[in-house]
Amino acid sequence: MSSEPTELIYTPRPTAAPIFIAAGIACLAAAAWMGWVLALIGAVIVVLGAASWWRTANDEISRMRREQRTDTAVIPAEPVKRDG
Numbered sequence: 001m002s003s004e005p006t007e008l009i010y011t012p013r014p015t016a017a018p019i020f021i022a023a024g025i026a027c028l029a030a031a032a033w034m035g036w037v038l039a040l041i042g043a044v045i046v047v048l049g050a051a052s053w054w055r056t057a058n059d060e061i062s063r064m065r066r067e068q069r070t071d072t073a074v075i076p077a078e079p080v081k082r083d084g
Contacts, residue, residue: 010064015056020049 027042 008065010060012060013056015053017049017053017056021046021053024049 024042024045027038027045031039031042
């Protein structure tokens with residue numbers, strides 16, 4: 001029995017990028033009533049937040065293993081037992 005795990009689960013690190021994207025979208029929505037300057041600010045925030053999120057995801061994907069050794073368990077075929 002090997003002590004090394006055969007399959008790994010990767011979870012992303014926390015990031016603030018979704019918050020910035022949501023704030024940028026809110027600025028874009030508010031810009032419909034408040035003017036083009038707010039739309040420009042919102043668009044810049046959305047682009048910077050999306051770029052940050054994209055870079056973070058690419059960094060995490062590049063660190064993952066390319067191949068994993070998998071183990072499979074044989075599940076015995078048994079008929080379903082019904083009560084009654």
